[in-house]
Amino acid sequence: MIGEVPNTEVGQEFVSRRLAHEAGVHRPLQAGICGTKVSAAESIVVSGGYKDDEDYGDVIIYTGHGGRDSSGNQVSDQSLDDSGNAALVTSYLEGLPVRVLRGAHSGSPWAPTRGYRYDGLFRVTNYGRKLGIDGFLIWQFRMEAYDGTPLPEPTQQETLPAARGSVDTGSGQSPSGNESPERVTTTVQRIVRNSAVKRQVKTWHDNRCQICHMRIEVPGGSYSEGAHIQALGSPHNGPDTTSNVLCLCPNCHVMLDAGAIVISNDLTVILGGVEQGALSTHPRHVIDMDCVRQHRERWRQD
């Protein structure tokens, strides 16, 4: 289950992994990451087992799974073929929330003093590979708490490293992490939202763009966006259904939304008034031709 689980609040404590398992908050009894490449990461446990981890409260630099011996030393490189690591890549690509449990350990002022604690939903905003402390390649995932998630009470009264660093959030702090915040004026240029409807369409097309047929491949996965044909909300009031959604690469999505691309009644793609070829289709993906026509009408040249 992705996202919040029933009957569990942020801050709720669990004496043991088994109790967290029974609550459905983190289902594996031992593994630190719950999820697969296909399903994305439902939840992770942060408990100091990986010495390359960094914890800033609302930002966690989380080391991937694998390559450790029984003493906790890294003895080989990590891989994105690892199921848990691949799951976190999917969460990054799809923008899905990940439940975070912190476990007691001395390495972080944000960890609970004993047992485990559910600290809310985080999203994976970044990932990459680096040479870890022990000299092997590790994967790391930057986790950021959702806006509004309350910070836990830190257990140590020392100067904490700046939460969030100098992220381009509009309330930024300077890169050195000092106290005087420099207001970085940012605006949101583009927001891409996901949903169950869009994920279904992207699954049918395996992230391949129906207009230009490319698939964006990145380490650990591939990326595409669900795009409504007839826009939702006033004045177009398109339905939020798979028949009104296409699987597109980001470039074609921008062009469809702003009318650089329209689609004809026989599903031919038209770019700048010139026919480009057929929209790719999938047997289970029925497309609503009323939506296609409404969208095309919005961009009439005559």
Add this chain to the structure above:
Amino acid sequence: MIGEVPNTEVGQEFVSRRLAHEAGVHRPLQAGICGTKVSAAESIVVSGGYKDDEDYGDVIIYTGHGGRDSSGNQVSDQSLDDSGNAALVTSYLEGLPVRVLRGAHSGSPWAPTRGYRYDGLFRVTNYGRKLGIDGFLIWQFRMEAYDGTPLPEPTQQETLPAARGSVDTGSGQSPSGNESPERVTTTVQRIVRNSAVKRQVKTWHDNRCQICHMRIEVPGGSYSEGAHIQALGSPHNGPDTTSNVLCLCPNCHVMLDAGAIVISNDLTVILGGVEQGALSTHPRHVIDMDCVRQHRERWRQD
């Protein structure tokens, strides 16, 4: 000036256009849109002059400028070459806020009863062309109030059309606008933020992608994204400077962020380990090679 102006609060009233001009809230004395294609739209006045307008409080369907006679009838098609209309397209493409003033008129329960009122910042979320009531083509822009902007007090006690319609916001109402909200579960898959630093880099490159050299053209403008090379915030702590930003198309931006593309020390683009050609440059755009190297190190294959 884009965004809020000093000494003016949401809800502030102005007896006349001249007083709004003097406050800097809406600088033209007659025109409904303030702005140009290059500068984007600073502000608009919504006062019932265009019969195709629709007002839902936190969503306004705003008709573009042009093609009307002195009686207010549409007598010719509107064009995106019109400076004000082009300005709103730029605001859409760049994600910039637009100040909205409502003027008194009987056609909207959200309008003030007299004079003008500053109703806060809106963003352009959509635009398109349609056949207006008078039978000519008009451009319309969907304006959405920023989260947290207070709704004005409506002047009529009647059933108001549903604000926001069935937009994919996570708190959606059904498309017919009835009272029982259907919770649409959405997540943010991707957020692209803009900033003065990014806009500078995009201006230097005229929205042409430095990696693949394409420029996305849409009616009224072109689109690109500013992409940090070395990620901001922990753990990479890249600087928020033009030397750490590239002008990219959305596809190349996704690939750069997720390591499908890296850049060599001589500014060669490397995709999937294969050299693709040179990154395009601009004489005023100095690129920080430390940032390029740090980014490349994140995605080492060995």
